[in-house]
Amino acid sequence: MHKRTLLQTAAALALLGASGLAMAQDNVFKIGLILPMTGQQATTGRQIEAAARLWMAQNGDTVAGKKVQLILKDDTSVPDVTRRLAQELVVNEKVNVLAGFGITPSALAVAPIATQSKTPLVVMAAATSSITEASPYVVRTSFTLPQAAVAMADWAPRNGIKNVVTLVTDYGPGLDAERFFKSRFEFNGGKVPEALRVPLRNPDFAPFLQKVRDLKPDALFVFVPSGAGAAVMKQFGERGMDKAGIRLIGTGDVTDDDQLNDMGDVALGVVTSHHYSAYHQSAANKKFVAEFQKANKGMRPNFMAVGGYDGMRVIYEALKKTGGKGGGDALLAAMKGQIFESPRGPVFIDAQTRDVVHNIYLRKVEKKDGQLHNVEFDVIKDVKDPGKTK
DSSP, X not given: OHHHHHHHHHHHHXXXXXXXXXXXXXXXXXXXXXXOOSSTTHHHHHHHHHHHHHHHHHHOSEETTEEEXXXXXXXXXXXXXXXHHHHHHHHTSOOSEXXXXXXXXXXXXXXXXXXXXXXXXEESSOXXXXXXXXXXXXXXXXXXXXXXXXXXXXXXXXXXXXXXXXXXXXXXXXXXHHHHHHHHHHXXXXXXXXXXXXXXXXXXXXXXXXXXXXXXXXXXXXXXXXXXXXXXXHHHHHTTTTTTTOEEEXXXXXXXXXXXXXXXXXXXXOEEEESOOXXXXXXXXXXXXXXXXXXXXXXXXXXXXXXXXXXXHHHHHHHHHTTTOSOHHHHHHHHTTOEEEETTEEEEEOTTTOOEEEEEEEEEEXXXXXXXXXXXXXXXXXXXXXXXXX
């Protein structure tokens, strides 16, 4: 009899333990953050992780009664790895949101998983226009290449640049940058005699830059992924292209804030179009930069950091709005239409496209207080993605 009572008590305690564990699990809100922490795009991962952790440090790790847990996974920017990690996070970890995605192929690899599991997928980095069309659960807080490329194609011909060779990395965002710059630049009366494409893996810019030097255009328009700008700038300088009268213009990736100080004086005067500069003169950005640098041993935040920071804001606000209840559909609905002041300036998540609407700034590299900065001199406000067909 005594033995039976002991067994019954043990069984009851086991049940209580299991239900307590289930309740604890119910009170945890999991964000699966998939980023390239090693490999060619490691700077992207480092910046976004730092920004996500800064947001949590500033805003706490409890929202609407839920304990927020960040689960970081390194996909090394290999789409097959990204897909496997996303499946594990959804099936085993039961994450509430997937986030990160350093390059377009990685984001596209996970889109079907987001759709099948009804898990919001917050793109904090990848910038090909079509990503948000790959799944109704994708929300983007980074940017799109057409937004920046069109702005540069409008600025260049008004500033004495009539003949441009384009040089882009040969994958989704690079092809977007090339297509939207070229069509708009030609519409504005400019000429693009050559469109050059460099491989994504292990790129060697030297032969392409030599070809540009031989063609002698007014300017070279460049798009490369975050982290590759320094290599382009170095080889551009080594070939004396600036001294040969060829101007370097592009989207802001090429004068990446994370690397700009190490590029040297060859970067001075380079004009780019982009949605974020660490030198943006708003109170919100000055606070963001100061606290980011304090938390990360002086590292300067770049455009990837602001995509991660704003992505966390969108997730937190959606969780607040749903009161911590409801699944992926409720969270997704709460992400759509958010309007807020970001370190980059005003941001709107378009409810129809689930894409980011923000200002695009024209910037010139200048020396300020002994450091190189992207200094804004003009702004195009509230730019929607020109790549959207609807």
